[in-house]
Amino acid sequence: MSQAAAAVQTDTHAEHHEELSFLYKYILPVDHKIIGMQYIFTGMIMAIIGGYFAYAFRMQLAFPGELVPLYGLVGPGEYNMLVTNHGTIMIFWVAMPVLIAGFGNYLIPLMIGCDDMVFPRLNRLSYQIFLVSALVLIASFFVRGGGFGGAWTSYPPLSSVAEYSLTDWGASLWILAVALEFVSFLLGGINFVTTSMNARAPGMKMLDIPIAVWFIVVAVILFMASVGPLVAGAVMLFMDQRIGTTFFLPSGGGDPLLWQHLFWFFGHPEVYVVLLPTLGIVAEIITVFSRKKLFGYRTVLYTAFATGGLSFVVWAHHQFIAGIDPRMANVFTVTTVLISIPLAEMMFSYIATLYGGSIELKTPMLWALSFIAAFLIGGVTGIYLGASAMDVYFHDSYFVLAHFHYTFFPITIIGMFAALTYWFPKMFGRMMNETLGKIHFWGTFIPFNCIFLPLFFLGLAGQHRRIYNYEHFPDLATQELQNIRIFATVSLVVMLIFQLVFIYNFFVSMFKGKKAPNNPWNANTLEWTIPSPPQHGNFKDLPTVYRGPYEYSVPGREKDYWPQNEPPEEN
C-alpha cells in the first residue's frame, strides 16, 4: 500500500501539461503509443508491398508468360526476387513490427499500468533504425541487377557469390537491411523486457500480468537468444559477398551447411517469436467475448515457456534432406513432434475457455476464433513435415508452402486484424463499423482457405516450389493442376480486393466513427480504465492492481467484469 501511495505521489509531482509540437509529437515521438502506431502503420504499408508481390508472382503462375495487370511481365529472375522479398517483407517487416513492436509498444505500458516505456528515447531510436532498414530493403529493389532473389532463407553459395545470384548489390543490401532490422528489435526487446520487469503497477504480481504482455516478453526473450548467431552469420555472409572470405564456400574450406544451421537456429524460434504475441492477443479477445476466465492461466503460461524452450532444439527439421546425419534427423523428429504437445495444450485451454461462455461474435472475436481454426490446420500438417521420413517426399513442395501459410497467415494477418479491430476504439477513440468489419472478415477468411487448401493437393501431386513457369515440366503442366493454380490465384485477387473494405472502414471510422467509450467491450485490463484515446502519460492517477486480468462472470457480482484496478469492496 505504501508503494502505491508513493507511486501516486511521484505521479502528481511529475505531471506536466506542456503541449508538444507536431514534430515531437508525431515525427520524433517518445510516447510509446505514437511509436507503436508508427510501427503498425509502417508494417501495414510494407504489407501492401508484400501483398502486391504475392499478387504479381501468383498471376505469373496462373497465367505464365502473360502481362500481369498493374505489374507487367514477370521474368524468371524477377519471379525469384518477388518470392524472396514477399517472404522477407511479410516476416521481418510486417509480422515482427506490427505484432511485437507495434502492439508491444502500444500495449505494454498501458496493460501494466505505467506512463511509458522505461527507456522512451531508446524506443524512438529502435523505430528509426527499423525505418532505415525498411528503406534499405526497398532501395535494394532498384539497384543494378534488381532485388535479391535467393529466397528469404538466403542459402549460400547462391546468396554469397554474385555470379550465382546475379544480384550483386541486391544481395548485400538485403542482408544489410535484415541485420539493421535485428539491431532495431534487439534494442526494442531490451526495452520491452525491462519495462515489463520493472515498471509494473503496484500490486501487479507476476501472475496478474495479462497474457498478451507475458507472451510478447517471452517472444522477445526467444528472439534475443536466437538471433545472435544469425547476426554473426549475417556479418560472415556479408563479408563473403563483399570482401571475398569463404566462410560458407566449400571452395575455400567453408561450409554452406553452417549458414543453414545459423539461419534455422534463429529461424525456428522465430516462428514462435511471432506466434506468441498473436496467441496473447487471442487470449485477451476470447476471454472478453466469451465472458469467461481464461482456462488455466498458469498452464497457458507454462506451455509458452515449454514451447519456447523446445523451439531451440528443433531447427534441423528444416534440413532433413540437406545432408545432415540421419541419426540427427531422428533426434530432431522427436523434438519436433514433442513441441506440438505444449501448443496443443494451449489450444485446448483456449477452446475450454470458450466452453460454456456467453459468446458474442463481434468482429475481433471472429478473427480470434478463425485464428484457432486455421492455426490448427497449420499445426496438424506440421506433424507430417516433422517426421523425417515423410519430409523427404514433402520437402520443398507446395505442401510445405501451404503448411507454412496456414501457420503464418493466421499469425500475421489474422492476428493483426484481430488486434486492430479489438484495440481500434482505444487507439483512435472511435468504433469501427461492425457490418463492414464482418464483410471484410468473411471476404478474407474464405478466400484465404481457397488459396491455400488447394496448394496442399498441388504439393501432394509433387509440385516443387520456386519454379516460375510449370509449362517446362510435362508432369506438372497438366490442365487439372493448372486449374488449381488459377483457382488459388483468383482467390488471392478476391482476398486482396476485400482488403479495400478494411482500408475504407479503418480510415473512415478513424475520423467519422461513433465515439468510443472508455471500455466498449467491458474488459478488465488496465488500458480500458482510461479515456479513449489515452492522453500523453496515459493514466491521470497511476493505477493499483488488485486482481488478475480475467475475472469475468465472477459469481455473486452484479457486473460480469471486474477491472484489475477496482478496489475490493469493503464488507
Place this chain on the structure above:
Amino acid sequence: MSMHGPIATHRSATGVPSGRLAIWWLLASEIFIFGGLVTCFVLFKLNGTPGFEDASLTSTAAGAINTFVLLTSSLSIVLAHAAIEKGDRVKSFRYIWYTIGGGVVFLGIKTYEYTGKIIHGHVITENLFWSFYYTMTGLHALHVIGGMVIMALISFDIRKGHNYQRVELIGIYWHFVDLVWIFLFPLLYIANF
C-alpha cells in the same frame, strides 16, 4: 523534454534499477552473437579445416600484453565506480580516462599486430583461420571503440554531476568486453587442439 523522464523509468518492481537490468539483457544478447562466432570457429577447428594451423603464427606475446592491458583497464573502471559511489567526481573522471587510455593501448597493439600480419600476406581472405581471426578480433575491437566513446561521454556527464549510475553500467559492459577477450585470446593465440 522534462528532466525527470517518465515515471516508468524510476519504477523498480524487481528491486534492480532498470538501467542495470537493461545492460544485463544487452550483454545476454551479445553473448549469443559472440557465442555464435566462437562456436563456428571451434567446430571448424575440430573438423580439422586446413589453415587452422596458422594459429601458431599469431603473436602470443602481443596477445598476452593486450590481455594484461585490458584486465588492468577493467580494474580502473572499478575504481572509477568506487570513487563515484563516494561522490568523488574528480577521481572518478580520472579513472575513467585511465580506462580509455587502456583501450587506446589495446587498440594500438592490435594495430601493430594487424599490420605485421598483413605485411606477411596473412590477409582476411587467405584462409578460414585468418577470416575468423580478423572477424572476431575486429568485432571485439569495435566493441572496445564503442565502449571508449560512451565512456568519454559519461566522464563529462559525471564531471557536471549528472547520471552517476552510468559509471557502473559502462563498467559492467567493459567487463563483458574483457570477458570476450578472455575467450578469444586462448582460442586464437594459444590453443592447438
